[in-house]
Amino acid sequence: MFLKIDNINKTFTSEAGNNEVLKNVHFDIKENEFVVIFGPGQCGKSTLLNIIAGLEKESSGNVYLEDKKVTKPGPDRAVVYQNILLFPWLTVMGNVEFGPKSRGIKKSIRQKDAQEYIDLVGLNGFEKSFPVKLSGGMKQRVGIARAYCSKPKVMLMDEPFGALDAQTRYLMQEEVVRISAHEKRTVLFVTNNIEEAIYLADRIIVMTNCPSTIQKEYVIDLPRPRDYTSEEFLRLRQEISSIVEFTR
């Protein structure tokens, strides 16, 4: 199996008591599959992504990427964050080439490569701009280009459009579909927006809230680009919404 999430549990221990956020989370992802983790609330989903990224330690269980156990962060798993986390002192180009540069790849090669991804996300002409001059949507495009440019095996996207306005969000969803059709990658995408989940996913994993466990899985085989208003889309939306408990 390409990416194996093997029975992960996670409990945060603090003076206030134990907080169990992930419970027996177990699933597999095939190569080049676009999997969306969907669930209400703040609990667990981002933690799961951080564990896969190697930024946080699981309480028990294992993550395997191509049968190798994941223990620390590495360029084979790139994260796109909700708050983007661009390096403000670097230009768009500087941000996108950060990964290859850290690995000591020659300037001519890495910049040509970075330029391709900048073009791919539609930021041609902004290579020398600093992040402070970019809009939210443009920043997230840089974040995506930066993640792709470090040539990961898995893209981990943690509510990447959560901070964008509704209009930009739709646009970015279309862009993700276009980019991932062009650059086939295994993607694990976390969201709490049901439309976004159905629009993007090959498969949706619905998780419960606190502690998060897998509630149900849906394989979405609608043709792309998908239509938010098609009958099939709305039916799925209805069905998934009905099983999710939104906590107040």
Place this chain on the structure above:
Amino acid sequence: MKRLKINKFRVISAVTLCVFVLVWYLVTAVFGLFPKTMLPSPDSVFFSFIKKLTSTVPDGGTLFEHIFASLVVALTGYVIGVGVGLPVGISMAWFRPVDHFVRPVFDFLRTIPGIAWIPIFTVWLGIGLSAKAAIIFVGVFVGTVVNVYSGIKQTNEVHIWVAQIFGASKIEILKRVAIPSALPYIFTGLRVSLGMAWLGLIAAELLAAQKGLGYMIQVARNFGRSDLVIVGMITIGIMGALLTLALEFVERRVVKGI
């Protein structure tokens, strides 16, 4: 586990300090690598400190007399500097005409260190308390105005609008919105100025004084008493730190509610 780690670094700190004092002791008292006028041994500094508590040699005052003289001068200059600096800073930030006229003059004057005024103040005021207080006043005034000014200027516009909608007058908004929200900045100004006051004091006492900590280390230097110089420096450091602590204590009391 975590606790153990903290202790480990505490130990490193303690060991470093001990090694420092030991090396100091070795190069001075044991091997005598430095002449006594340059670097005294740590034990002689300690004994000089004890002795200076009661002895008036060589500068005509005990340590406490010097501390007291310095405190009087520093606090006089500080209180006046803050007293004048606060209203000037506030009116510069709040009233445009004042800003226009005073700001350029202020921007120029603030680049002149308080020390440079010493000759003028000694001509104007002699070398007594008032001249030294005036030197301190300059530094304190600048430090207070700069911080108060930027604090008032950074008042949240929305807060001002809300106050306007409720019909508050300009003066009322200043009193009830701008000044309270600038309090943290004002206190930063007070703290910065306190440092400036202490610095200005030492400068003034080095150049023109008959008592005070700055005068004491100056005389000690003339006599080649490096041990007393270091006693004086340590006392200056401790007094400066104590004054800052006192001010921070007041700040915590006042800014609490905001």
Place this chain on the structure above:
Amino acid sequence: MSDRKEKTFWAVVSLSLLTIVWFFASQMESMKTLLPNPVDVFKFLVAGAISPIGQHNIWGHILWSLSRVFVGYTLAAVCGIVIGSAMAWTKVGEAIIKPFYLLLRPIPSIAWIPLAILWFGIDEKSKYFIIFIGTLLIIMTNVYDGVRSVDKNLLGAARMLGAKENQLFFKVVLPSAVPQIFSGLQVGLGAAWATMVAAEMIRSSEGAGWIIIMGQNSVNMVQIYAGIILIGVVGLFLVTAMRFLEAKLCAWNIRGK
């Protein structure tokens, strides 16, 4: 742009007004000995720019003062950034350096003057040292705060992009601390200039501080005022140059704009 023009206009108006008030005040009988005529001060400055005051003309004095500041300040900037970083980024560094930092910080730079003279004599070395020690602690404080406040999430992002632990400091921590380091360098430069004046006033045979103290010794009020104005102008120039440099180097930062 028009905002800037307005500012310049008011600056000219208010400074001229100050000069006029000064002029009339100096004409009063009771102020004669305290306040020289501004015209005389101006004449003195112009004359001093051409013919020497003491051993040098004004430019020579400024150059002396600047060279002292330059040596002490550059040393302090380099050491401050290195030591401050070591104190902020490594736990062992913090354990070793911080006690000394805490002990030395409350001692004003000027209080070092007597000890500096005992250590280095009254020549240039003692002035370098005083400027160095006064500036060092200011810069260290800012470097320490800047490095400590690096966004931990940015470090995570860099790790995930494949940066190794030994790359993190130079590729993430130091650049992110640049604005704060810069404000330390700025404040430090002002302090270095002020300390230099003090050091020169206490012992020297040239420099901007010397002009003032010589004016005092020869009871020449015109020279004292000229010296003070000179110190203000050069100080203002240093501050402006530093701001310009910051705007160039920190273009990515809001503060730099």
